[in-house]
Amino acid sequence: MKAIVDRQTCTGCELCVGTCAEVFKMEGDVAIAYTDPVPKEVETSCQQAADDCPVNAIIIE
Numbered sequence: 213m214k215a216i217v218d219r220q221t222c223t224g225c226e227l228c229v230g231t232c233a234e235v236f237k238m239e240g241d242v243a244i245a246y247t248d249p250v251p252k253e254v255e256t257s258c259q260q261a262a263d264d265c266p267v268n269a270i271i272i273e
């Protein structure tokens with residue numbers, strides 16, 4: 213699994229960082245996914261973060 217944050221769409225609400233800090237962190241005003249690939253043990257919380265993103269800025273591949 214790979215997670216990508218669309219920087220143009222992200223509003224910087226930090227929700228994904230709260231849900232899955234193992235994958236997402238803030239970089240300036242937007243979140244980034246800093247682990248590639250997503251570690252197996254956090255795939256569920258990573259998917260949850262993507263599902264919960266209010267502007268659908270997280271792309272899962």
Ligand code: SF4
Binds near residue numbers: 221223224226227267
């Ligand atoms: S939840 Fe979505 S909008 Fe909020 S910081 Fe994460 S990627 Fe950006």
